[in-house]
Amino acid sequence: MRKLVTALITLSVLFGAGLTYYNVSASGTYDDLPKEKKEIMERKAIDKEKARKDNISKKDGVNGPLVVQHDRAVTAQILSHVEDPVNDQTTNFTNGWVSPIKDNEMKGKNVTVEAGSGKKDSLQGMMIVKTEDNNRKFIQEKKYKTPSKHGPVKITAVDGFDLTLQAEDGKKWVFNVPTGAFKDL
Secondary structure (H helix, E strand, O other): OHHHHHHHHHHHHHHHHHHHHHHHHHHOOOOOOOHHHHHHHHHHHHHHHHHHHOOOOOOOEOOEOOOOOOOOOOOOEEEOOOOOOOHHHOEEEEEEEEEEOOOOOOOOOEEEEEEEEEOOOOOOEEEEEEEEOOOOOEEEEEEEEOOOOOOOEEEEEEEOOEEEEEEOOOOEEEEEOOOOEEEEO
């Protein structure tokens, strides 16, 4: 008899909780919730709607969608760390560079350059140039190999769109980003 009473009480509690959950989620509003919980749920609903309307245009990476930041202007700078889940499978990155594109030096609004070497051939230096448009949507990607094999390359200096590269063994080049041309130093 005691087990039957316990089972009935448990069943009624679970039924009541399920009914409450159904009513809150089915109503579409959070009127029955405490004030603090209501504010949290409304904020989450607004964030969910913003995320639904966000433009993420580059292919998803291995670990999910790539994040696109629409709220900040790009500042020209050398990047000490590069995260590129798509090209990370074929390239070992040393560093990178990002810059806005002005005066029509090349197509797009922003450019990102990633430096390093191939994973299959670590002596082959690699440069990956990516451009994006005004809405930060991916436009194109081009890959360049250094003219000769001297190991992974690293961006050491910048002069406009000319990047000074240094290979692991000390060999230096100037890499022109818009043309993809290398010049010995």
